[in-house]
Amino acid sequence: MLFNSAVFLFLFLPITYGVFWALSTKNARYIWLTVTGYVFYGYWNPYFCLLMLFSTLVSYTAGLAFLRWKTPRQRRLILTLPVVVDLTLLGWFKYADFAIGSWNWVTAWGGRPPLAPLDILLPVGISFYTFHTITYIVDAYRGHITPTRNFWEFSCYVSLFSQLVAGPIVRFRELQADLEGIDHANRRQFLDLGWSFFIIGMVQKVLVADTIASVIDPAFENVSALSTAGAWLSMLGYSYQLYFDFAGYSNMAVGLGFLFGMHIPKNFDSPYKALNPSDFWRRWHISLSRVLRDYLYIPLGGSRGGGSAVYLNLMITMLLGGLWHGASWTFVVWGGYHGLLLCIYRRFGSHWDRLPEWLQRAGTFLLVVVGWTFFRAVTWTEATELLGTMFAPVAGVLPIGTAVLCAMLLLAGGIAHLAPNSFQLSHRWSPAAAVGLVGLLVLALVRIYGADSSPFLYFQF
Secondary structure (H helix, E strand, O other): OOOOOHHHHHHHHHHHHHHHHHOOOHHHHHHHHHHHHHHHHHOOOOOHHHHHHHHHHHHHHHHHHHHHOOOHHHHHHHHHHHHHHHHHHHHHHHHHHHHHHHHHHHHHHHOOOOOOOOOOOOOOOHHHHHHHHHHHHHHHHHOOOOOOOOHHHHHHHHHOHHHOOOOOOOOHHHHHHHHHOHHHOOOOOOHHHHHHHHHHHHHHHHHHHHHHHHHHHHHHOOHHHEOHHHHHHHHHHHHHHHHHHHHHHHHHHHHHHHHOOOOOOOOOOOHHHOOOHHHHHHHOOHHHHHHHHHHHHHHHOOOOOOOHHHHHHHHHHHHHHHHHHOOOHHHHHHHHHHHHHHHHHHHHHHHHOOOOHHHHHHHHHHHHHHHHHHHHOOOHHHHHHHHHHHHOOOOOEOOOOHHHHHHHHHHHHHHHHHOOOOOOOOOOOOHHHHHHHHHHHHHHHHHHHHOOOOOOHHHHO
């Protein structure tokens, strides 16, 4: 089920919202949000609900075990077993075919017969809810949280539909206070704020991201035909499409959280205003950046000790972060590219920081756009061909609908680079502004009604 679909907007959300606020007890609300989360998730494939339930039971049981057994050896065992189980499930469903394909590529040089792919269907959002359960286990082990004894509270956290399939990656400790006080939530307190965030996110996704996608998607189907100008226009379009698609989803998730009395954390902070690669990762997909920092980079050693170890830690973190995004070497290269940028900035950042701010922002944005070629390309060949076209002038075609694309680039660029982001707004709208916002919502609904709902780009992760 998609946030930008008629079945969600006119059936699922009204029923879920109405029943939730009609219930008064804590457990009743936990159970209702759990059930609706499984309905939301099972709309794609109900069998995947069993996988999420199994992961939930494993992590919940681990939490109870931490409450009972206290010796260091016992706690290490309680930490290790469920994390291994979660990572094994993620590895099987997301990376088994990738591993087979990579093995076949390597062994093809020796003339060995290839292994048959397993054609495993990837469960939607498995990377996100797996990180939810793993961060819960690790935080319980570190003593950052007291594990809950209430199964429905934990299952509600894992299956919360607003952040289930595309994030943000919300740690239990970030929602624990809201979950504990869910029976005392005030429906009206954040009502206006919730709808404001939700509508802004809807407009970002449907009117900005999807309009850009309608022009550039056909262009990417035949990269070899693009001219240098066409390749740059397409990649600029993709850069803004990806931003408004994922930021739009995150804003809608925040708005839905407010509607149910919960505070979903900020996931974007105007990343295209970043001054350098490090600043970019403090602003882009903030929840993932923090998870990679706290659960991978710092345990590896982080910045302790200095020297080559720090660069190695950065590269390992970003390579695995790239692999987390998708089972493809193009994602690994994209992660490595950003790891290299972070290493270079760490070494020479003092020189970069002396540049005028506008030049730092422009240079960082250009580096990010170049990196998105690996993120967008389906194959390595497509990525290298696209980069070659961008940096070695060639004749070719422009995307069909270039005039529309240029207009959208001006609009999207103005918002992304110059305007305040959704968390910087007061969300106290004047009557005229409120009418304008409602008008944009109507346009988004018309577009949803007139075309098939497009999935969010991060659903594939």
